[in-house]
Amino acid sequence: MYTLQMYQESAAALQAKLGGFAPEALLILGSGLGFLAEEIAEPIYVPYGEIPHMRTSNAPGHAGRFVAGTFEGKKVLAMQGRLHLYEGYSPEQTAYPVRVANLIGVNKLLLTCACGGVNTDYKVGDLILMTDYINFTHPGLLVGYAGQPFDLTGFDVRFFDMGEAFDRAYRALAHQAAREAAIPLGEGIYFYTTGPQYETPAEIRAIRTLGGDLVGMSAVHEVLMARRCGMRVVGFGLVTNMAAGVLDAPLTEEEVLREAKNAAPRFSALVRGTVRGL
Numbered sequence: 001m002y003t004l005q006m007y008q009e010s011a012a013a014l015q016a017k018l019g020g021f022a023p024e025a026l027l028i029l030g031s032g033l034g035f036l037a038e039e040i041a042e043p044i045y046v047p048y049g050e051i052p053h054m055r056t057s058n059a060p061g062h063a064g065r066f067v068a069g070t071f072e073g074k075k076v077l078a079m080q081g082r083l084h085l086y087e088g089y090s091p092e093q094t095a096y097p098v099r100v101a102n103l104i105g106v107n108k109l110l111l112t113c114a115c116g117g118v119n120t121d122y123k124v125g126d127l128i129l130m131t132d133y134i135n136f137t138h139p140g141l142l143v144g145y146a147g148q149p150f151d152l153t154g155f156d157v158r159f160f161d162m163g164e165a166f167d168r169a170y171r172a173l174a175h176q177a178a179r180e181a182a183i184p185l186g187e188g189i190y191f192y193t194t195g196p197q198y199e200t201p202a203e204i205r206a207i208r209t210l211g212g213d214l215v216g217m218s219a220v221h222e223v224l225m226a227r228r229c230g231m232r233v234v235g236f237g238l239v240t241n242m243a244a245g246v247l248d249a250p251l252t253e254e255e256v257l258r259e260a261k262n263a264a265p266r267f268s269a270l271v272r273g274t275v276r277g278l
Helices: 004-018 034-039 091-103 168-180 201-210 220-228 253-262 264-277
Strands: 025-029 041-047 065-071 074-080 108-117 127-134 186-192 214-216 232-242
Touching (some): 004 041, 025 034, 025 264, 034 264, 074 264, 091 220, 108 253, 127 168, 168 232, 168 264, 214 232, 220 232, 232 253, 232 264, 253 264
Parallel strands (some): 025 074, 025 108, 108 232, 127 186, 186 214
Antiparallel strands (some): 041 065, 065 074
């Protein structure tokens, strides 16, 4: 369990490494999408391992560092790679950087992730704006704390609203950015699974029945933490593969990274346009 003091110690360490730089938006870049961090001007690099209490990323395609600088006229802090439950981390550990960023003044979150396409109207390479999510597979961030004062976490309310996980006004900004860049942008509901194994065809059929359009192994706990902190959130999924059973082909990690690379120009334009409006 993390305490408020631990979050504050991490925030102070990160702030010291950034000097006088004060980011306003956090960008979380998923599998194969870390290239966006290389487009940040005058970058400041901070490996996760240099921040006390924070875990490091060891997933493929994740550099495992913060990159701070200017992006489309905005001061941003990017996560070039994220943390996952399948790496052995808890929900709170995967979301830890979000609250650390919030404590240094960040109040906006733009996240991206590579996803499987559950909706059969999608195709590989599609960019999808997340409108909501479903998480039935793992407890949320605040489960537990038995025998511990809840205020050790620094939050004075345990039960909070998730009626608008992804900000309605930011979603409108994303659609505007897509139109201006002439990039098709769909919408969909993200369904979270822990991984690291890909889902079975039967699981995908169940996810589709429950209303899921995309499936992935991240994002949900980061969104929970951001909303817990009062941050506004926008999320993009890149369909890097069609989910199990949609096509008669095995799913591979190589396919995910390859399709993320192929989508780089479109994804960059979409994120750039959205960030300009945040």
